[in-house]
Amino acid sequence: MRQIDGGGHCIVPRRIMVCLGAYLMVDLLAVYLWSSAGSAFSIQTPSDNTATLPLTAMAGLGLWLCLRVLRAFPAGAPLRRAWSLIAFAAAAQLVWGVLSQLFDSNWVLNSLLWTASAPSTLLGHIRLGALIAGGPVRLAALAGALFAVLRTLRKFGFWGRPRATDWAMCGIVCLFALCRFAEALAAYFAGAQMSMEEWASLAGLPILCMLFVEAIFLGQAVIRMGSGPVSKCWSAFVWGIFSIGFADVALWLIPHYCRSPLGMVESLAGFVTTAVFALGPAYQLTAQRWARTAGAPQENLATHASAVAR
């Protein structure tokens, strides 16, 4: 049996981690400078534009990795449906990135700004489309995928009872969803008109709660596996869901309790979530490459390893 060179094969997850680390450091440095300068200047507007390309590129990378992983599962394979839904969720995330970040911002690559002044209704539709794609649609696809994965994991005995801390985290997110609904209902009964965007945003909350429950069960299954690339793949999805939930909670709490550059926090949360989700298929692809290399003839091993490294 061959020994696998794990370092050479983990190149994609490592690069994603490096990008994530660099992005976090730059953003945190910017927030630090902003707070040191006594909030004298605004970093809201520039942060929207600077976040556009990395976020959309990371969403594109995530979709590409999902499609690569999907090729290994032929029709009828137990996890084919799960990976199809994950790829669909990644596509929805990319659509959200393109619509909300590229076409809904005042920056040079926005083609709507090149021709004529874009009608406000078109921008409204784009914003709504992005919200629906990146919100309820994406979350529902992920929930369906994780349900299929959990069923498969249970069949193999990877099943554990969540701890009290897991239920506490889940409770925080459910409480947040209830607060959001209560806020929306209070505004509705006070006579405020609720926009379609707000409805779309609220529609994603019950699915997010369901995803959190799935994530804590998936987390227990991952703990029962260990630390191989397959378990790291599902672990990335767990952390991705946690980051969506906590980002939503943070973005709701920040305006209530402190002054902080909300646009920057939003773009930072969006990038972190997208990068963590991209780590899932990256680790799965790593596992599939390990298997392929293990089965490759000995004389072709060096060639294959260099091809993978490229």
Place this chain on the structure above:
Amino acid sequence: MHPSIAALIAFSDGEANAKQSRRIATHLSRCENCSDRLLLVRSEKDELSAGPAITVRHSRKGLDGVLAAMSNWRKGSAASELRVRLREQIEMYFGSQAVMVVERPGMPAEELLGRTSELLEVFLGPAGAESAIDDAFGGLHPGASEVRR
């Protein structure tokens, strides 16, 4: 004086010297008891000589037994090595704790192979699973392929 049993054996084997042989022969012609003892020595000697012949007559069965034992030992050794390699495969792709979930105590190598193949096929896809299982069998004793069948 009666000759000792050792002297009778030496006489029977023709290993006694001439003087001793003459003396024993003279005694045997007169002593019926010593003649009977000499006959007993010769019959025992004949039985001892016939012993290896009996073993040879049944040697085919003995060799088969030895070969079967060797084959069983090799199969057991190959199954044990295969079990170790399957554990390594599970550990490599899933993690060390996954081995404890997949392998139950006292599980035969064939069953572990089936469960590992199924697990790898579900999570890596059929091609990946086949490569991983081929890798587990790589360089293993031919007896292990019987486990695979």
